[in-house]
Amino acid sequence: MMEYKRILLGMDGSELMDPVYKHCAYLARLTNATVDIVQVVDMDGLPIEYPVVQPDTENVYDDLLTAGERIVERTRQALLSRNVGEGALTVAVLEGHPWDAIRAYVKDHAIDLVVIGTHRQRGVHRLHLGSVADRVVRGTQVPVLVMRSA
Numbered sequence: 001m002m003e004y005k006r007i008l009l010g011m012d013g014s015e016l017m018d019p020v021y022k023h024c025a026y027l028a029r030l031t032n033a034t035v036d037i038v039q040v041v042d043m044d045g046l047p048i049e050y051p052v053v054q055p056d057t058e059n060v061y062d063d064l065l066t067a068g069e070r071i072v073e074r075t076r077q078a079l080l081s082r083n084v085g086e087g088a089l090t091v092a093v094l095e096g097h098p099w100d101a102i103r104a105y106v107k108d109h110a111i112d113l114v115v116i117g118t119h120r121q122r123g124v125h126r127l128h129l130g131s132v133a134d135r136v137v138r139g140t141q142v143p144v145l146v147m148r149s150a
Contacts, residue, residue, distance in 0.1 A: 002143075004033040006109065009079075010102055010116040010136065011039040013071040016149040020117040021075065023147060025082035033112070036090045037075045038105055039068045040098040068093035099135035106140050114140060117149040 009024045011017065028035050041064045072091040079089060094101040106114060118133045137144045 002031075002113075004031040004112040006036065006111050006113075007033045008036045008038055008102065008106060008109075008111045008114045009075065010098070010114060011037060011071055011075050012098075012117065012132075013039065013067070014117065014149055017075070017117050018078070018149075020115065020147045020149055021078040022082060023145075024115045025079050025084045027113070027115070027145075028079070028084050028088060029082075034088045034090065035079060035084060036092060036105070036109060036111065037072045037079070038092045038094060038102065039071045039075075040094045040096060040101045041065060041068050042096065042098055065093060098132045099139055102136050103139040106142055112142055114142060114144040115147065116144065117147050 004027065007024060007028060009020070024035060027033065043061065043064070069091075072093060076089050076091055080086065092105065094105065102114065102116075105111065114136060116133050116136055133144075133146045137146065
């Protein structure tokens with residue numbers, strides 16, 4: 001059996017990540033691995049209609065970091081509810097291009113496995129949204145488990 005000591009769970013904030021949480025929790029329990037829950041705030045790739053940003057906000061940057069903190073906390077609670085111990089969980093909100101930030105985090109934190117969700121998109125959207133998962137796969141030296149979200 002492959003021995004994982006540290007798993008990175010890459011989050012995008014989607015509400016449809018339950019299958020990814022479930023499988024990551026299973027792997028963590030099976031291997032006694034810790035899980036680093038990572039969400040990356042990409043200011044350059046922010047769509048205009050991004051739902052977290054309020055039209056009357058004064059500081060979009062702070063709002064996005066706060067949203068990232070809510071995302072990783074929601075994910076942490078999801079893993080706790082799946083019997084992953086509190087001490088086995090670490091959260092991080094990073095800035096930058098998701099694939100670059102994840103690649104650097106993997107290298108700097110001795111990650112053994114990356115678990116990342118992808119959406120069921122069609123057409124042009126599939127090419128764009130799948131690019132993060134594809135770049136993570138190509139840019140890291142550790143195994144990457146790409147799972148479809150619900």
